[in-house]
Amino acid sequence: MDKFENFTGIVCPLDRANVDTDAIIPKQFLKSIERTGFGPNLFDEWRYLDQGEPGQDCRHRPRNPEFVLNDPRYQNAQILLARENFGCGSSREHAPWALADFGFRVLLAPSFADIFFNNCFKNGLLPIELAAERIEALFRTASGPEALRIAVDLPRQTLTPAGGEPISFTVDSFRKHCLLAGLDDIGLTLEHLDDIRAYEDRYQTQTPWLFPENDPETP
């Protein structure tokens, strides 16, 4: 995973609550066995006027001018501003893959769905929960005639809107550390292999049926 670097980016306001993973990346695109290439189909059913199918060249598809991602103000947006319960539904990691592949790096919402929130961090995406009033104020600014730019500083845990005061945010310290260092979770866990082995030895004597490979009574 690439290290998370500070940046200043355009905010795209997506004014809908309960945006689900089926909306973020419709199921016909989940048939891919790759991790990349989902960006052109991000929000496919809202973004295009025709029906999306895997393998299309999306550059020539008719776009829905009403959808915010097609608004000229928000081209190259890297920060997605959303409403409550963003990312609800399926556990598919294709949703953060599509958001990251499109170019988003930070998501702002009053709340996120649990599994989605978790999946973001595994893909260098930073989801930030902010108070509802704060989100409301950002929606007002970001929807104005000029796109809003925000400077994101992860080490300091601040968001600074252009011409405004820094807004501080919270992030789990372990996840922050992993994002900043671009760490691979599996590598980190394997450093504790001795603890895992000791746990298995202890646990196996109490619950031998959970270790059928070693249990002489396995049918």
Place this chain on the structure above:
Amino acid sequence: MGAKTLYDKLWDEHVVRYDDKGTALLYIDRHLVHEVTSPQAFAGLRLAGRRPRRVETNLAVPDHNVPTLDRARGIADPVSRLQVQTLAENCAEFGITELGMADPRQGIVHVIGPEQGFTLPGMTIVCGDSHTSTHGAFGALAFGIGTSEVEHVLATQCLIQRKSRSMLIRVEGILGPGVTAKDLALTIIGGIGTAGGTGFVIEFGGEAIRALSMEGRMTLCNMAIEAGARSGLIAVDETTLEYVRGRPFAPQGARFEQAAARWRTLVSDPDAAFDRTLWFDAAAIEPQVTWGTSPEMVTPVNGRVPDPRDEPDPVKAEGMRRALEYMGLTPGTAITAIRPDKVFIGSCTNSRIEDLRAAAQVVAGRRVADNIDLALVVPGSGPIKAQAEAEGLDRVFTAAGCEWREPGCSMCLAMNADRLAPGERCASTSNRNFEGRQGPGGRTHLVSPAMAAAAAITGHFTDVRAL
């Protein structure tokens, strides 16, 4: 030690270590694998030169993409076919047991786990699918994970986790006749909202829960994720143990009794403290029908489509307007006046034998209404299909004009050929009514199996209790 909740007990028993920031390394006992969320995880293992840490703790099955018709002819869609083939190749390469498309035990991943006794009380169980919460019905800590975590659990048998908060939902009294676990689940979600359980593990308790069969408990825990919860949980009792006894992967004989003694302790202590407790009255619950594009947009069958103008929260009101436009519904319409085009009975929520029996009982001796283009019955697994056929349920369905299919996820999420056309309306026993869930432009109304059957034969939503 103080009094513990069931969640505390399961959590404490599986912590390998805590780091200095309070993040836990949690041991995972079982991992279910399907074709959609696993290919990139296996590719990751291969790239890093890693192997599964304990292959026997994994069980794989293709379910999302499999056809429900003419299975001998294979999968027509080349992209779906590649994904299913990739699962078979990955399982062969890494030595993981796979119940492939031709295996008589094949079925929906959350149906076959419990059915085969792969799901047992006291376990931690994960799968790259949000409806893994289903397995919490067994007093197991079960939750959905993304593909990075699929790879992580394969390689390490552990996950990096923080403990959730605990919620107890007590359902007192007894559900009335014709009212099912599905109606209970939808009532709870309608009450607390689809984000009401976010950050929580929900334990369901009370008289109505104790009275539920394992099938009903699985339906309820399955839908816990639709309330935003990480997991649903139900305490172990004799109903649990009787279901597990004799299952192929379950411990047998003296080992079973030894395990059962431990499993009986998997209940919350009487004075255990929960972060939040909610009460529901089972007797007051009626059959439910969703009218919108989120499972919380739900009303009793005798209700009406609500009016966004009555909603004080502007964001919610806008969501309702958008949902009604998508659903092609007008505020004030009686739910019983809504006429579906298709009916789908199946999915990891409602495709078990009890669900099929309930639906068959309603359609028996009747005919599917003329306005219903297709009434699809998709059993959750091969063994359920065989049992239903032994009981003659397939003939009841086909005599009524329903189609009887091969097991899989099917029209719950339309990754195979079973899907709605744009604008089509469906009475569905599945779990999500999101935009496009059952096919682009498709309109989903979530109901119980008996309610779906009632809609099939009357051609509109009908209170099954009145039939």
